[in-house]
Amino acid sequence: MFNISNYIFAIENFEITGNESISSEEISNLIQGYIGLNLLEIKPSNIEKTVKDTFPIKKVEVSYKLPNTLILRVKEREALAALNYSKGFVLIDSEGYVVKIISKLESYSLPIVTGFDIKKAEIAKKPTFEKNSDCFQTLLETIKSIEVVNMELSEINLSLDINNEPNFYLYTLDGYQVFLGKFDSKKIAILPALLEDIREKGIGRGLLDISHDTPVFKPFN
Numbered sequence: 001m002f003n004i005s006n007y008i009f010a011i012e013n014f015e016i017t018g019n020e021s022i023s024s025e026e027i028s029n030l031i032q033g034y035i036g037l038n039l040l041e042i043k044p045s046n047i048e049k050t051v052k053d054t055f056p057i058k059k060v061e062v063s064y065k066l067p068n069t070l071i072l073r074v075k076e077r078e079a080l081a082a083l084n085y086s087k088g089f090v091l092i093d094s095e096g097y098v099v100k101i102i103s104k105l106e107s108y109s110l111p112i113v114t115g116f117d118i119k120k121a122e123i124a125k126k127p128t129f130e131k132n133s134d135c136f137q138t139l140l141e142t143i144k145s146i147e148v149v150n151m152e153l154s155e156i157n158l159s160l161d162i163n164n165e166p167n168f169y170l171y172t173l174d175g176y177q178v179f180l181g182k183f184d185s186k187k188i189a190i191l192p193a194l195l196e197d198i199r200e201k202g203i204g205r206g207l208l209d210i211s212h213d214t215p216v217f218k219p220f221n
Contacts, residue, residue: 010068056093057075058077079099082105082112083113101123141185149195207220
């Protein structure tokens with residue numbers, strides 16, 4: 001019976017859905033070693049780990065369709081920011097995983113993060129840094145919080161104050177500078193409304209300081 005079961009339910013096909021930038025062929029090639037194994041005896045967690053360790057994929061759901069098809073439903077990681085690396089850029093998602101390593105940003109509308117020096121970057125891994133590595137988690141929290149205005153930004157800059165604490169500046173595509181200071185999700189939540197109000201008043205470009213309890217706008221001229 002054991003041998004008959006192995007034969008009847010031997011994996012012959014893969015069905016992969018949810019992928020956009022990563023081809024089904026790439027994923028299938030990675031898990032070719034499962035061909036011929038008993039569909040009912042595989043461990044989904046092993047497949048999930050293999051796929052997530054290799055590709056920038058956030059979630060993998062493994063199921064099957066009898067008698068011979070293994071099904072993978074995946075959710076790819078979404079790039080939200082770019083960091084300078086070597087002679088190009090590293091694109092990261094909200095959890096800090098590397099989605100892509102590219103030479104030019106021409107095809108991407110993403111803010112560039114400055115103030116970090118990447119030592120090493122690999123697809124599907126978090127980058128390591130020459131310095132300021134302890135500020136990376138704060139950067140990720142900031143990126144998540146400013147996602148509502150992410151498409152409006154050209155740059156996110158990290159600077160350290162006299163106490164070596166991280167402070168962040170944001171630069172919009174239309175010429176405004178925003179000083180966040182230390183990370184504060186409540187202050188970031190009101191940022192879209194503040195920028196909209198300044199633009200509607202037509203008072204020109206300037207620095208919007210939201211690092212304190214009361215926002216302050218200082219025109220450049």
